[in-house]
Structure formats: structure tokens, C-alpha cells
Amino acid sequence: MDKKRSDCPISCSLDVIGDKWSLLIIRDVMLRGKMSYSEFLKSEEGIATNILVSRLAILEDEDILVREVAPANKSKYIYSLTQKGADLMPVIIELMDWGAKYNKNCPRKELGQKIKKDKAAVVRELSKVLKNKVK
């Protein structure tokens, strides 16, 4: 890890995930069931290959993601959330809520609607789901 700018917990969090890409990878794993390099590459935002490699390495190094060889295909890797990674879920949910509220071109889909109606319930349910997937 880079050296920290301060001991403020917000600053510490941003030291790790304060960029335009890391949380999109987390989103893909957490909410879209994506698990591999090639799936992340396909996301509509269009991350570059070198950035993706670099971010995956950082996220693994920070114990946010875990990398394992795919059982079905030895030349494939599978990325999963750790508990630390899963604990970013509320951050993701809040970013989604704020983004949907202030961007006209971001229509709320099922999850967005549910968040607007009862955010706490969404967080509770997702927390349960993720707990069973965590590595």
C-alpha cells in the first residue's frame, strides 16, 4: 500500500478506493455476478487492460478481492470478494442512490427503486446474500 496521507478513516479509505475504477470492479463482482478479467473488460465503461490488471493487483493486495484458479478451466482466474470487500457494499449503495438522484440519464432500475423506497432493507438483504459468497 502507498503510505497514508493521514489517519483520518475517510482519507484512509480514499487512499485505497479513491479513483474512478476500483469501485466499478467491486460493483461488477458485488452486483453483477462478474468474476473474471474478461468479464470486467466487457463492462460498458471500457477500462483499459493495464488499468484493470493494476487495479486487480491492488484490490487483491488490499484483501478486498481474492484470486483463485477456476476449477473448470485452469487457465482462468476467478475473483471473489473478501469480507472486507463485501463491507464496501453500503458505500456502493450510497453512491448508487446519490448518482441516481442527481443524474437525469440514470433511470433507477429495480435495485435503484428499492433503495429509494427502503435503503436499510436493501443493505440488510444484500449483506446476507454477500455473507454466503465471501471468501
Add this chain to the structure above:
Amino acid sequence: MDKKRSDCPISCSLDVIGDKWSLLIIRDVMLRGKMSYSEFLKSEEGIATNILVSRLAILEDEDILVREVAPANKSKYIYSLTQKGADLMPVIIELMDWGAKYNKNCPRKELGQKIKKDKAAVVRELSKVLKNKVK
């Protein structure tokens, strides 16, 4: 604003505040009562002057902060949160909680303890407080 990478609300949020500095400025205004360029400069993370100027301009442009001439001193500016800026509070709280949970050198202070005990209450109370300060 830059052009958006996608219509995903998370991606849209990160387009605006997905960097290492913006949310620290918001933190200073939201939680530390800071209101001016020179106060932001003093924060322990040590933001550079050109970055600070650039971020303040973006945050103002995005209607997250409002800049006004200080009543007491015409050569001073005062930055305040808009409702859109204040609505970032839950994001900040979640980042604080996550950062405190996973960084040993980030001891929870009063607010951190309160968040750990009853996050929803903190969000509710802060939301009330901020509503009275919003420009």
C-alpha cells in the same frame, strides 16, 4: 462536466467525486466546519494549491459547493454545501466506517464510535443539522 462513461449511477457518481481529494474537501466542510480555501489548505493531508483550486471549481460547477464573498471580509470566500453536496453525507459516513474498521491507525473518535453503535441515528441527526446549513 466530463462526458460520462456510462449511465450507471455508480459510474456517474465516480465521474464527479471519484478521486482522492474531492471527498476530503466535502468532509472538511461537512464535519469540520471549514469554509475557506486557506482552511482547506491546512488539512493534514496536504493538498496542493493547484489541485485545491481545480477541485473547488469542479465542485462549484457541479452544484455541490456554493461560493460566496465573506460578509466580514470582502477578500475572502466562503464555501458552503448545497443540498446535493449535503446528500453526500451518507457516502462520507460509510467511508468513515469502512476506513475505521480496516485501519488499525484510525482510532474511532466520538463520531466513529457513534457510527459503530447506531449508524442510522448518526445519518438521521447529521441530515437534520445539515439541512439548516444548506445553501
Add this chain to the structure above:
DNA sequence: TATTTGTACTTGCATTTTGCAACAACAAAT
């Protein structure tokens, strides 16, 4: 067996952002 496809990268280079240090404009205070 030879070739193609899929998957996960690496490399090189241009562009953009960040970091650092010094300097500038201007009002208020001394």
C-alpha cells in the same frame, strides 16, 4: 497434429492528472 480461440496479461508511447515550489494580485491590518 496443426490451428484457432479464449483468457490473462505486458509493453510502448501519448495524454492527462497530480505534486511541488515559487510567484502574483489585492485587501486588510499594522
Add this chain to the structure above:
DNA sequence: ATTTGTTGTTGCAAAATGCAAGTACAAATA
């Protein structure tokens, strides 16, 4: 008249990002 405080600007170096092409190697296909 000079100093201090406040909000910047400028120049340059370093780091991060973006883009395009190439590589390594296992699995699938012909």
C-alpha cells in the same frame, strides 16, 4: 509604507491514465 492574510497562477517534474499492439499459454477445434 510595510506586512500579513487570502486566493489564487505558473512552470516543471512525476505519476496515472488511455490506447493500441503484442505475448504466453491452455483449451477447443479441424
